[in-house]
Amino acid sequence: xxxxxxxxxxxxxxLPSDKQDEIGxxxxxxxxxEIDALNDQNANNGDAVNTVLNKYGHPDxxxxxxxxxxxxxxxxxxxxxxxxxxxxxxxxxAYAVVRTLLTMLQDDSINPFRLLFQPLYIFIDNASLLFLIxxxxxxxxxxxxxxxxxxxxxxxxxxxxPNPGFKINNSxxxxxxxxxxxxxxxxxxxxxxxxxxxxxxxLALAPSAEHWRIILTVLSVQSLLQAFYxxxxxxxxxxxxxxxxxxxxxxxxxALWMAxxxxxxxxxxxxxxxxxxxxxxxxxxxxxxxxxxxxxxLLVLMYFQLKKLPNLK
Amino acid sequence: MSDTRIxxxxxxxxxxxxxxxxxxxxxxPQYGYSLRKQLSDAGIEIDEGTLYPLIRxxxxxxxxxxxxxxxxxxxxxxxxxxxKGHEVLGQLTEDWQQLNKSISALLExx
Numbered sequence: 001x002x003x004x005x006x007x008x009x010x011x012x013x014x015l016p017s018d019k020q021d022e023i024g025x026x027x028x029x030x031x032x033x034e035i036d037a038l039n040d041q042n043a044n045n046g047d048a049v050n051t052v053l054n055k056y057g058h059p060d061x062x063x064x065x066x067x068x069x070x071x072x073x074x075x076x077x078x079x080x081x082x083x084x085x086x087x088x089x090x091x092x093x094a095y096a097v098v099r100t101l102l103t104m105l106q107d108d109s110i111n112p113f114r115l116l117f118q119p120l121y122i123f124i125d126n127a128s129l130l131f132l133i134x135x136x137x138x139x140x141x142x143x144x145x146x147x148x149x150x151x152x153x154x155x156x157x158x159x160x161x162p163n164p165g166f167k168i169n170n171s172x173x174x175x176x177x178x179x180x181x182x183x184x185x186x187x188x189x190x191x192x193x194x195x196x197x198x199x200x201x202x203l204a205l206a207p208s209a210e211h212w213r214i215i216l217t218v219l220s221v222q223s224l225l226q227a228f229y230x231x232x233x234x235x236x237x238x239x240x241x242x243x244x245x246x247x248x249x250x251x252x253x254x255a256l257w258m259a260x261x262x263x264x265x266x267x268x269x270x271x272x273x274x275x276x277x278x279x280x281x282x283x284x285x286x287x288x289x290x291x292x293x294x295x296x297x298l299l300v301l302m303y304f305q306l307k308k309l310p311n312l313k
Numbered sequence: 314m315s316d317t318r319i320x321x322x323x324x325x326x327x328x329x330x331x332x333x334x335x336x337x338x339x340x341x342p343q344y345g346y347s348l349r350k351q352l353s354d355a356g357i358e359i360d361e362g363t364l365y366p367l368i369r370x371x372x373x374x375x376x377x378x379x380x381x382x383x384x385x386x387x388x389x390x391x392x393x394x395x396x397k398g399h400e401v402l403g404q405l406t407e408d409w410q411q412l413n414k415s416i417s418a419l420l421e422x423x
Binding site: 023025026027029030032033034037055056057061062065066 | 344345346350360361362363365366369387388389390
């Protein structure tokens with residue numbers, strides 16, 4: 001019977017302390033009855049103990065049958081859990097990219113390797129904490145009831161997406177958030193950058209283009225708000241899609257307009273003398289080309305978006 | 314269809330009925346093994362890893378009363394249908410009979 005006692009002990013170790021004695025006692029009584037019954041059926045069977053215990057299986061499995069521990073995330077909450085994790089990871093990645101770009105802006109250096117690996121490093125560095133926090137929230141909220149059942153308690157048929165075939169692409173939304181946030185931070189460098197770092201910046205907005213700081217701020221803020229709104233939605237609706245196209249149109253017009261009045265950016269006088277003439281000339285002449293390229297990309301995007309519009313309700 | 318799949322479907326089919334069977338068999342005091350034996354004799358095979366935790370759950374739901382007794386030199390936990398269990402058994406029996414009738418009619422048509 002030593003084997004039975006060892007088995008019971010192993011099962012008890014896999015149980016919460018307040019359940020160990022009670023379940024262990026009952027399990028032992030049941031196992032001994034099973035062994036007796038098997039011995040009665042076959043008097044020559046000297047291996048009844050092994051047979052019965054093998055039938056019960058691994059002690060953890062037996063413990064789990066008697067006491068079901070709550071799962072970290074309930075099966076019913078799994079789709080929502082995955083959705084939250086993906087959104088949180090996307091935000092973390094956006095934060096990592098913006099932080100890298102800002103660091104590079106402050107250092108006035110464009111290192112392609114740093115641009116590739118620093119966001120990845122920041123992401124990996126914070127991802128485990130993010131995973132832990134999301135899982136713990138689901139675990140503790142899910143202990144009392146299903147998280148998704150609570151979230152969807154007010155759901156009704158009229159909340160079904162009117163355009164099930166038009167899912168919002170979250171990676172586009174995250175790209176918009178990164179672009180708008182970065183543009184806002186670049187426009188207002190003097191508010192967040194240290195004086196020393198700001199003084200060392202090579203480029204600045206031309207005094208004649210100062211009003212574009214306000215115009216682009218307004219455009220970026222509305223673009224950012226739209227992107228945050230889209231994160232709360234799963235599918236496009238006609239109005240939100242039109243607003244998205246208008247957003248691109250406005251940026252395309254702004255880029256075209258700015259292309260006609262360059263230079264928008266100028267090289268600061270203090271550093272002017274230290275830059276080779278070819279670089280100065282490139283900065284001066286490439287602005288208009290860059291802005292025209294941005295406008296062209298936006299117009300192409302708009303073309304494809306407008307083609308989809310008639311199919312949206 | 315593979316045997317594994319068929320066995321899974323059988324298990325699903327039996328799961329709800331097992332509760333009814335256990336409650337019905339607990340009108341007289343039963344301990345774990347005696348209950349399993351009674352069900353087995355009645356043609357309802359259920360493995361110990363499923364039955365014993367199920368009895369405990371029913372006791373936690375107050376459908377079964379339980380007490381420890383010493384019989385034949387061994388201590389055993391005896392279970393007996395509680396008042397609440399009697400009530401639930403009555404309701405489940407009615408449901409089962411109605412369901413059985415409906416399903417039998419469906420199967421006859423098929």
